[in-house]
Amino acid sequence: MTEPVRFYDHKDEADIVREWDSIAPIRDRQVALHQDTSYERVLEPWILGRVDRSTAKRIVDVGCGTGRLTSKLAIRSSETLGIDPSAVSIGLARAHDDVTRFEVATAEEWVRRGSDARFDLAVANMVLMDALDLDGIVGALAALARGGVVLSTIAHPAFWPIYWEYAGSDGFSYLDEKVVETPFRTSSQSYGLVATHVHRPIEMYLRSFRRHGLTVTAFEELRGPESIENFPYPRFIGIEASVLP
Template sequence: MLDDGPIATPSLATIAKEWDELAPVRDIQIADGRDVSFSHILAPRLTSWIQEHRPSRLVDVGCGTGRLTELLAVHVPHVVGIDISGESIRIARERCANEDIGFVHSTIEAYAESHTREFDFAIANMVLMDTPNVRDVLRAISSVLKPWGRIAFTVTHPCFWPSYWGYDKMDWYDYHREIAIRGEFRTRMSRTGKATTHFHRSLESYMTALNATGFALELFSELPLDDEPRFIAAVAQIDGRLT
């Protein structure tokens, strides 16, 4: 068992390596239905928002092995998935070889340098709590979006996730402080034996980061609806006057 615990902020290369090691297991986990949160909570909510807004060009930031990207591509003419994990992108490309989806091995920051104002919608599913610098990521996403473009994102709920995984009573935990935490990636139905890093951030820090990077919050949901919420799902729009 890998216990959750605080660590020094890791490099992006270290985080990418963690996801490279997890990628094959994670892909099977989703395919076999052993992540109920993905299949019954997160993916349906994000898909419903895409169906509502009907974008023509979408970027899936932190797409992993492309399972969500595939679902969204049914509703969007042009889709690109981006991830820092080369192994995740390899799996996505291999499985989606006959589909019109572009998969790019890159950070969104590097990708944004040569792809400004290309997309009218961005997805960041369970990504913003996995990046060392959430403002850099949001700023890069804002730059690849067209004026008045939108981002739909999900994150673990910072008010409830610590108690859900049991580290809220640890001496090192402080709700108001950003903390890098490394622990086993697991779902309620499945353990992986693979460690990944996520960052505890307060709800205020996410809202402040959105405002600082030109986004205005449009929709905010706490999920699941019939239980103590473990996730946040939200839609925010770029202020086109700032682009």
Template sequence: MPDAIFADPRLAAVYDVFDGDRGDLPAYLAIADEVGARRVVDVGCGTGSLAVVLARSGRTVIGVDPAAASLDVARAKDGAAAVEWRLGDAGGVPACGADLAVMTGNVAQVFLTDDDWLAALRGVRGAIRPGGHFVFETRRPGFRAWEEWAADTGTVIRDVQGVGPVERTFALTAVDLPLVSFRYAYRFRTDGAVLLSDSTLRFRERDEIETGLAAAGFQVLDVREAPDRPGREYVFITRRGAAPRW
């Protein structure tokens, strides 16, 4: 079940404004160029920011997400008509012979159990052609990002076009490694409504990720820094390889 920030229509409508600058998008566009990808699947595409950028570059793009409200926001963006939008989770990504599948943001960390993660990897593998690539990012546990989050509890206020002023506050609710949970509270000043969104992420160590990828039939080609967040994340560049061990 998607978190409320993605699934609730009122929250999905303000997501991009609070998400701010997407400095990660150029890096993924560059990777698509690097691997020669013409057909791309954006798994967990959310409000479609990357999918639209990829489509504008002349690629065939499929955006897949389990939150209908986020897809509604995506479909309303300039250039969205060039993207094929599909409602579904990572385990049900369509088999479309893609050259590249991507997971940006926190998508790879929302799979809290090993079984859920393996099911997601199976879905992604089925979506790409033999020899196609899978690229995703995940936060480094050693950076201990949750400590930085816990110190950043101030109220953020944004004036959202068509919505009005919205206040957002953050609270770290649990750290039970490898799981970290947190809550966003949004207050809409126009009517005083307060909406909550609870999330939990799993922080996997690099060797754990590599073991899972190998079991799912992916070959790790490179593990890079996120250019916009050096030292904080791994960016895995993988290729669909031999038959998986399942």
């Protein structure tokens, strides 16, 4: 990777939201024009396949971005809510879907607002590794989907750093939680913007799930769309978990 990768012990959530406000129009075009092959061939099919095998009628899409996935979830449910802290993302979501409900909020904020609405299914697509407070978002997912199911996908913490070529960088250790700022790019294109995620070892995710009453019922390592010759390791993880009532 030629662009710099920066590591931080902490970053303000407001800064991350501003990053996504800048990224949102590009991200929306990527998905709409089928330019993100990882999303199109791996992440969305995994989530929709799980949803199609479920009996969920009420779905919340946490960190819904510009709502492209949310709109497909809405076709499969009687009530769907998309929430995201990026106001620009929510504006774009409402612009291309004026039927589904979209709100500006993090999962934690939505729970704190006092809504007693409960969902059969909570989706968090590539969101948990973007959250600065893992326990906070997992606890909110548990509250939103009490007695139901959580579907989440994350970047594979063991192989994502290898794929984006920062695993050997000074300041990085697989076993340590670290805020990572990288150029916003897909496997085929860079845009001159940055995006932030939080590297955590797999066990940290599993511990947080256990603390909040989530029982993992499926754990799948998902390869990217590239050939094995180009990258032989899985780049994503899909996790299905049941939530205590």
